[in-house]
Amino acid sequence: MNALQKVLVADDDAINREVLAELLKPEYTVLLAKDGTQALDRATRHVPDLVLLDVMMPDMDGFEVLRRLRADPRTADIAVIFVSGLGRPEDEAQGLKLGASDYIAKPFNATVVMARVALHLQMVRQRRMLEHLAHVDGLTELANRRRFDEVFEAEYQRARRRDTPLSLALLDIDSFKQYNDHYGHPAGDRALRAVARTADAFVRRPGDLAARYGGEELVLLMPETDAAHARGLADRLRDALNRLAIAHVASPVAPVLTVSVGGATLLPGEDTAALFAAADAHLYRAKQAGRNRVVWRATP
Ligand SMILES: [Mg+2]
Secondary structure, eight states, X not given: OOOOOEEEEEXXXXXXXXXXXXXXXXXXXXXXXXXXXXXXXXXXHHXXXXXXXXXXXXXXXXXXHHHHHHHSTTTTTOEEEEEESOOOHHHHHHHHHTTOSEEEESSOOHHHHHXXXXXXXXXXXXXXXXXXXXXXXXXXXXBOHHHHHHHHHHHHHHHHHHTOOEEEEEEEETTHHHHHHHHOHHHHHHHHHHHHHHHHHHOOSTTOEEEEEETTEEEEEEETOOHHHHHHHHHHHHHHHHHTOOBOTTOSSOSBOOEEEEEEEOOTTOOHHHHHHHHHHHHHHHHHTTSSSEEEOOOO
């Protein structure tokens, strides 16, 4: 079931609020605000899908509310429709220029309001779907490489600012080419999805990320995690993957599917590229040492 989309109605006139709320309630979750300050507070707290925003309000007008919504990253993308008694074209133009999706003149017609709200909420859903698709790997449903690159950069900056550890692991399925050759690509896809699901379940703290980096290679990003903990987590994951007991008779390593993991924890002065290269070099070492193991860069 889809949760109802949330619509915030901000209007200083109690009757307008009530009329709009009654209209919208059967189809949406409705939040109400009686002035600009409350509108900003509700918007930040509940992040509605759409705001129906009155222009003329005593403490802070709707234009200013919209400016402040756009200035805050938490609310910058919320769709806004102005509902205003200011019917002049220049008012409408100003509202749209500020980034409103639409402008409805008061007195409004209920059917038109509902139709426009439905249209804009549909566009919100479509935009979210596109954003989702742009960030998710289609086969494994993990974050894709593009998403990983974004999160890696953001977590790197955060780790530097706060002086907290940041650990990175690269995980590669052992002898995956032989697996595909022996069992076929559909089976290979299923195995990769099973590995991805298990990896995803292991990195579930806020900020953690499991992504598909390419082919049969996953990457795990673990903010605020020192080398000992990250290494321990990677090894428990490797063990859990062994215990999935996915038969791999063509593997020179074990009768079941195994993985090799290389990891590194951020060093002072190191950039993202160097950290990634270090994890990759240790993945190579894990392969060289016989696979089905975790090799972590030694901490100085
Ligand atoms: Mg008003």
